[in-house]
Amino acid sequence: MDAIVPPCHREAMTTHTFPTGRNPHPDNTERPDAVEVLRYSAFTTDPAGGNPAGVVLDAASLGDARMLALAAEVGYSETAFVTAHDHAARRYRLRYFSPRAEVAFCGHATIATAVALASRTGTGELLFDTPAGEIRVGTGLVDGLVRATLTSVPARSRPAEDTTEVEPALRALRWTRDDLDDALPPHIAFAGNDHLVLGVRIRARLAALDYDFDALHDLMRDRGWTTVHLVHRVSPDRLDFDARDPFPVGGVVEDPATGAAAAAFGGYLRTLGLVSQPLRVHLRQGEDMGRPSDLYVDLHPDDPRARVTGTAVPLPAPAAPAPAPGR
Structure with missing residues (x-):
């Protein structure tokens, strides 16, 4: 659902x-x-x-x-x-x-x-x-802007099921297994709600995202996923990632910044054994849709929670529709 x-x-x-x-x-x-x-x-x-x-x-x-x-x-x-x-x-x-x-x-x-x-x-x-x-x-x-850091519920992840989760997701994304990064295995990550995490091997594949909206919507609805968190590791020696998050179950094609998925991704990295000391992860999201966003995730080996930091700026209310011309 x-x-x-x-x-x-x-x-x-x-x-x-x-x-x-x-x-x-x-x-x-x-x-x-x-x-x-x-x-x-x-x-x-x-x-x-x-x-x-x-x-x-x-x-x-x-x-x-x-x-x-x-x-x-x-x-x-x-x-x-x-x-x-x-x-x-x-x-x-x-x-x-x-x-x-x-x-x-x-x-x-x-x-x-x-x-x-x-x-x-x-x-x-x-x-x-x-x-x-x-x-x-x-x-x-910070520099005149309010910066906020949320502390998630305990984050965790589990390997995604091959035939019922990974394969149908790849079909909906129009990807193949060759597109996936073996160092970032598919998982279902949680920090308040579930997200399928898929690591992509080549940045260009992430940039060219063009998925089957209805097929991914139905799969996510069936599996109870909030987003599909697609990530590319910028460099093997850094925990910097580019990310995209399809969100068809929410009625939108893509989310330009997903704090819940970022927190869940922290649990995923811990499950993979990558959190042996306190560290900060940087997620750059929204770049490919023209709304660049920066999310920072702080993790500690002795704390299953993730801390996600970002700023927010006010947007103007939309203009009121012009009155109909008089007769």
Whole structure:
């Protein structure tokens, strides 16, 4: 199925009692049916790059259908909704919707929400209760911009099943096994939701991505994958990667920056035995679709969690449609 959140995950978000209240900040907003929607681009310092996300800071009165409709109206891969808050404790209940379904966890919308909140309430640590679990986000100012670091739930991975996962994915991607990098075996990686990780041998194959949308959508829906995380290692002596993330189950062809997949990729690298000391991984994503993004993943051999760092910058609300000409 699409990355719809099971009811048990929703119940897990109700363990903290949140005081009621409304957020009064109107800047960088649009007001479809009086709902304030902020727009940010995450994992970039340039509004022309990164991954756009919608952020609704006061969604306490919105039902599931309304949040899904708003996410479809905004049209980004995800929109985050703050459904409850405790400003004194800097704790917030957060849900994520793609244009098609609720998603258990979304990294770039988490970064965008953290930057939006820190810009209004001051930098420091924030705590998000999400359907995937508790997510801590540290925020601070760097060169005048708010930078956020999310700490994922414990990340892990397992080898992908050959006949039911790898082969149909390759068919949908129009790839062959010769395209794969033997040093990066196919895995299903998790850090809040599942992602198929495929390492490609030649950068040009990644650049030429042209996949069967419907076939990959159906496979991902059947297997419960949120994205397919396609990576190319820039150099064998560095943990720098180029990445692309098809996201047909979310209703978009590709995600230009995927924090959830980056965190899951950290668990993948640990499973492969590549995390013997504290290290930072750099993922360059969105380059091939004209929205370059930089994601930094910090890993420690004694901690199964991944820390994903990025900035986010505000985007202008779309212009209102011109009034119809009078008669």
